[in-house]
Amino acid sequence: MIKRIDATEEAKKLIHELAEKHGDLMFYQAGGCCEGTQPQCFEKGGFFPRMNDAMIGLVEGYEFWVDRDLFEYWKYAHFTLDVLDGFGPGGFSLETPLGKTFKVHYRLFTEDELENLTAVKRNE
Incomplete structure (x- = not known):
């Protein structure tokens, strides 16, 4: 099976x-507004995905959720989670005090990959 996300x-x-300092984590990538679709890292349970948001996979064992509308736009793309020096637009994410910001790089899946994608978990 082809993973939808890597790091x-x-x-x-x-x-x-971050896990050593905060314990279990989770990621959430919203569809815009103040965080500008920047992936956010929270302590697990520090953010509650909305109904029908998509959990596209695990990053180092931690769930990576995507806003339901954003997922519809990016469902044919592979996500690669990266980190950059600097502050993201939102500042709510756990890496912000370290002067870091998470970023996602996207690429479209090939036709072969699309036939073998891992399933998405929806929040119900």
């Missing part, structure tokens, strides 16, 4: 650092 080595290192 760079830099993102993985930061995730482990």
Whole structure:
């Protein structure tokens, strides 16, 4: 099966650092507004996905949720979670005090990949 999300080595290192400090994590990527579709990292349970939001996979064992409307736009794309130096537009994410910000790179799935994608979990 083809995963819908992966992470760079830099993102993985930061995730482990955040997990050591905060415990279990979760990610949520909203559809816009003040955070500008920046992926946000929270302590698990620190954010509640809305009805029909999509959990597209796990990043280092932690759920990565996508806003239901944004997922409809990006459902044919692979996500790669990365991290950059600097502050994202929202500042609500756990990496912000470290002077870091998560970012997603996208690429379209190939036709072969589309036939073998892992299932999406919907929040009901």
